[in-house]
Amino acid sequence: MMKHKLKAYFDKYVNLSDDELELIFEKLEVVQFNKKDFLLTAGAVCNSKYFILEGLIRVYEITSNGNETITQFGVEHWWITNLDSFINKTPSRLSIQALEKTVVFAVTKTNLDYLYRAVPKLERAFRIITENMLIAIQRKDEVYMKKTSKERYFNLVKSIPNFAQRVPQYMIASYLNITPEYLSEIRKNNS
Amino acid sequence: MMKHKLKAYFDKYVNLSDDELELIFEKLEVVQFNKKDFLLTAGAVCNSKYFILEGLIRVYEITSNGNETITQFGVEHWWITNLDSFINKTPSRLSIQALEKTVVFAVTKTNLDYLYRAVPKLERAFRIITENMLIAIQRKDEVYMKKTSKERYFNLVKSIPNFAQRVPQYMIASYLNITPEYLSEIRKNNS
DNA sequence: CGCGACGTTGATTTGCCTCAACGATTGTGG
DNA sequence: CCACAATCGTTGAGGCAAATCAACGTCGCG
Numbered sequence: 001m002m003k004h005k006l007k008a009y010f011d012k013y014v015n016l017s018d019d020e021l022e023l024i025f026e027k028l029e030v031v032q033f034n035k036k037d038f039l040l041t042a043g044a045v046c047n048s049k050y051f052i053l054e055g056l057i058r059v060y061e062i063t064s065n066g067n068e069t070i071t072q073f074g075v076e077h078w079w080i081t082n083l084d085s086f087i088n089k090t091p092s093r094l095s096i097q098a099l100e101k102t103v104v105f106a107v108t109k110t111n112l113d114y115l116y117r118a119v120p121k122l123e124r125a126f127r128i129i130t131e132n133m134l135i136a137i138q139r140k141d142e143v144y145m146k147k148t149s150k151e152r153y154f155n156l157v158k159s160i161p162n163f164a165q166r167v168p169q170y171m172i173a174s175y176l177n178i179t180p181e182y183l184s185e186i187r188k189n190n191s
Numbered sequence: 192m193m194k195h196k197l198k199a200y201f202d203k204y205v206n207l208s209d210d211e212l213e214l215i216f217e218k219l220e221v222v223q224f225n226k227k228d229f230l231l232t233a234g235a236v237c238n239s240k241y242f243i244l245e246g247l248i249r250v251y252e253i254t255s256n257g258n259e260t261i262t263q264f265g266v267e268h269w270w271i272t273n274l275d276s277f278i279n280k281t282p283s284r285l286s287i288q289a290l291e292k293t294v295v296f297a298v299t300k301t302n303l304d305y306l307y308r309a310v311p312k313l314e315r316a317f318r319i320i321t322e323n324m325l326i327a328i329q330r331k332d333e334v335y336m337k338k339t340s341k342e343r344y345f346n347l348v349k350s351i352p353n354f355a356q357r358v359p360q361y362m363i364a365s366y367l368n369i370t371p372e373y374l375s376e377i378r379k380n381n382s
Numbered sequence: 383c384g385c386g387a388c389g390t391t392g393a394t395t396t397g398c399c400t401c402a403a404c405g406a407t408t409g410t411g412g
Numbered sequence: 413c414c415a416c417a418a419t420c421g422t423t424g425a426g427g428c429a430a431a432t433c434a435a436c437g438t439c440g441c442g
Contacts, residue, residue: 063337069336069337071329071332071333071336083322083325083326083329084326084329084330087322087326116315120311120314123311123314123315123318124307124314124318126318127314127315127317127318127321130318130321130322130325131274131278131321133325134274134321134324134325134328135274135275135278137325137328137329137332138262138274138275138328139275141262141328141332142262144336145260145262145335145368146254146260146368148429149429149430168387168388168389169388169389170387170388170389177336177337178430178431179430179431179432180388180389180390181389181390181391181430181431181432181433182429182430182431183389184389184390184391185390185391185430188390188391339397340397340398359419359420359421360420360421361419361420361421369398369399370398370399370400371420371421371422372398372399372400372401372421372422372423372424373397373398373399374421375421375422375423376398376422376423378421379422379423383442384441384442385440385441385442386439386440386441386442387438387439387440387441388437388438388439388440389436389437389438389439390435390436390437390438391434391435391436391437392433392434392435393432393433393434394431394432394433395430395431395432395433396429396430396431396432397428397429397430397431398427398428398429398430399426399427399428399429400425400426400427400428401424401425401426401427402423402424402425403422403423403424404421404422404423405420405421405422405423406419406420406421406422407418407419407420407421408417408418408419408420409416409417409418409419410415410416410417410418411414411415411416411417412413412414412415412416
């Protein structure tokens, strides 16, 4: 059941009483998205954080020269949002879209700010979660700044189960910052 | 005075009472580093976070093929640490070094964990600070993933005052992930 | 069935690297 | 305080990874 999943997740960071868990649960909304549905469309302000219960999403941007570049994929148990837009209430240049049928907890900024005050332990949990995201992004940067396209590709497909099967190749290429043509060549020479 | 600077900084995030500020101040240490001194050497565990009061530092790594690559610069009012090593107590592959005479507040993990409990508002402050760092690194990634070397260079030098004067070119090149030779060419064609 | 989305292949171009050599500047020991 | 070495920046020749552009095969879906 949903509430149980939430408890199991937060237990990794803090110990919540049943009352605290209940408070949090009341302020979350379970939302289901179908394939190709948008969690956020470019131009809008990102008003929610999403915790992915199941499914797969992508975060992407249409660049000035008109082609889309994917900045992030999200899978089960990841928090996804446009943090910049969420915090600063600025219009998002990024869009967030479901690539499969996806179920999330959505929490609005208003509700989250309320919860931080009502359940101080949540502040701690998100301090730690955010730190972990920072570490993850720094590790990713190490790979993406210093490694070749080939290494980045194999690093990615082995980090998410069945990734190459779940996502079209041109999206993987976009995320890796290489052209679909070149990714095709990489795959040909290594299979 | 040092304590005043600290108060002004945290006031941006939370309102601390004089008592709370005093508690925090007691657990910080003011440390001065001379040019070329190390705040952290590769192989050691990173036991402190550093808040730069004045000066300039670099974070860098010696890669497997023997040359150094700079992953971060830090200037006044930035928090610097190897977060991965700091949190997980793993040996750091990164080194942190002063590029100018640099004065910092240093806070150990033990003291910071103590302070989170003694001053819950600090948890909030660092939740927000960490979120801001995440936003900053995401913005940096946008530039570094999608832009040419030339664009990255001019983006960097205009973001930190006098940066090109304070840091040798080969370090800037390293941070930008280009060779010193190529940076030289970029500069020749655009001045 | 036909159309659009996706992947592949090949020819050409380009951004950036490698290697080597050479000024200019800095700093340090005699 | 000078001399020499080390550090730093520049220039040029040649090479490679990856992009661009264009064309074509294939598959799934309306």
